Amino acid sequence: MRRDVLLRLLFGALACLSLFLVNAEDPYRFFTWTVTYGTISPLGLPQQGILINGQFPGPQLDCVTNDNVVVNVINKLDEPFLLTWNGIKQRKNSWQDGVLGTNCPILPNSNFTFKWQAKDQIGSFFYFPSTAMHRAAGGFGGLNVNQRGPIPIPYPVPAGDFTLLVGDWYKAGHKAIRQSLDAGGALPLPDGILINGLPQGSVFTGDQGKTYKFRVSNVGLSTAFNFRIQGHKMKAVEVEGSHVIQEFYDSIDVHVGQSIAVLVTLDQPAGAYYIAASTRFTTSVLTATAVLRYSKSTAPVSGQIPPPPAFQLEGSILQARSFRWNLTANAARPNPQGSYRYGSITRTRSLVLANTASVVNGRQRYAVNGFTYVNPDTPLKLADYFNIPGVFSVDNIPAAPPATAAAPIFSTSVLRFNLRDFVEVVFQNNENDLQSWHIDGTDFWVVAYGSGQWDPSLRGRYNLVDATTRHTVQVFPNGWSAILMALENQGMWNVRSAMWARQYLGQQLYIRVWTPEKSTNNEYDIPANALLCGRARRS
C-alpha cells in the first residue's frame, strides 16, 4: 500500500475517532422552570406558596450520572430568588451552586440558566430555594441521580422508585417568618409535617411480592423526623450518594437536609399500610401519614399508625453509627489520593466549630466560633474572581471555639484551604438543640458521634475503616460529630447550618479551596451567562 494512502486512512480513522469523542459527550437534559406564587392549603388553610411550573412540591429532577443538566429558572416572584442543589458536588463548578456566596440572586421577571453535571454521583438528593426563607413556602423538589448502564448498583433494580419529600411546615408563610426573624425573633415551632405537600393522603402503590425504592429526604426548616412503614421493614441502601451496608430498620431518623434511600418488599397480606413521619425530639410530636397500597387491593388503611420510638437520644445515636460504607460496592464514590483508605491519609488541617445562639441588641443571632455571618452585596466567588477588595474577611474564624463567651462578631467570613487539603472538622454542640450541618462542594466521612466535649484523645474512637460519606451531618444536643473531608474541589463553598433560621441568622461561613495554578483542570472559568450584581456589576 502506498504511503500517502496509508496516511489518508490513518487520518480518516483519527477523524472518525474525534467525531466519536464529540458524540460520546455526556447527554444533555434541559428543563425550563417558571417560579410563581400560588395558593396552597397543605394544612387546610389557604396560604401563599412558591410553585415551580405550577407545582408544589416542585417537579422531580431525574437524571443519570454525568448527565449535563441545564435548568433555566425564570423568576416570576416579586423578590430575588435562587435555587441550590443539595448534595450535588458541582465539581470545579461552584459558579452553579446557587447560594448567595456564589451566585447573584435572579431578579424578579428575569432568569438564569444553571448548567451542571452530576459528575460521578449516584443517589437521592433534593433542590430548594436558598434565599430569603423562600423554602418555607415551597420551591423544593426531588433530585435523583440514577446509575449509568455500565455502573452496577449493589442491589437488584427495584420494581419502582418513590421520592418522598418530608418536612415540617408553618402556616405563617415565608414573608411573615422572614419579618419575624428580621425583627429579632426566633423560629417558632412548626404547625405540621408534610409528605409530598400533604399531612396525610399521599399514596404509593406497588405489587405484592415486589421490592420498591423509597427515597426519603428531610426538606424541612428545623425539625428532624422519624420515618416508618406499618408492618414493613426497610433495608437502607444509600445515604446521600453513598452506598451503605444493607441493614433492616423498623424506623429511621432523618435530620434536616439529609436524604436516605431504603428498599421495601411488599411481603405482607394485600392491603393498605400507613407510612408515618413524626417530628423527633420535640416536646409535642407532630405526625404526617401517607399510604402504601398493594395494587389490586381496595381495602382502607387500618390498625394503629405505627408509633415513633421513645424520646431517647441513645437509640438515635446508635442508629447513626450503624450507617456504614459498603466498601465492596462498585459505584461512583469519592476516592481521594487514589485510595478508599481515608483513614490512612494524613490530615493537613483540623478545626473545631462550635455553634452558639445569643441575643444581640434584642435580636436573635447564631454564630460559629464567635462569628455570625452577614450576606455581602457581592457574591464572594465574584469578588474573588474580579479581585474586588473588602467584600469578605479571610481566616478570622479561629480553629477552635473561643475560651470565653463574648458577643458574636458580625462578619462575612471565609476560611482558606489548599486544594487537596485533608481536613478534620469537629462540630461541637453545647446547646440543648439538635444541629444539622451541611457542606457544599464535597461530601465527607462521618467518623464519630460523641457526647459532651470533644478532645483530641477521642480521635481513638473514630471509625477509620467504613464510615459512610454524606453531605449533611447531625450533631446531637450537648455532643459532637467528627468528619474527615478531602478538599478536591476548587471553589468557594458554603458551610452552613441546615437548620434554616440558624443559617439565615448567621450560622454559616464559606471555605475557599484554592491552588495558585490556574487551570480548567481544577476549576471552570466563569460561565458566559453569569449574573453580575453588587460591586461586580459592569457599570
Ligand SMILES: *[C@@H]1O[C@H](CO)[C@@H](O)[C@H](O)[C@H]1NC(C)=O
Ligand atoms: C434566560 O433565558 C434565555 C432563553 O429563554 C437564555 O438564552 C438566557 O441565557 C437566559 N439567561 C441567563 C442569564 O441564563
Ligand SMILES: *[C@@H]1O[C@H](CO)[C@@H](O)[C@H](O)[C@H]1NC(C)=O
Ligand atoms: C455491598 O456491595 C456488594 C457489591 O455490589 C453487594 O453484593 C453486597 O450485598 C453489599 N453488602 C452489603 C452488606 O450491603
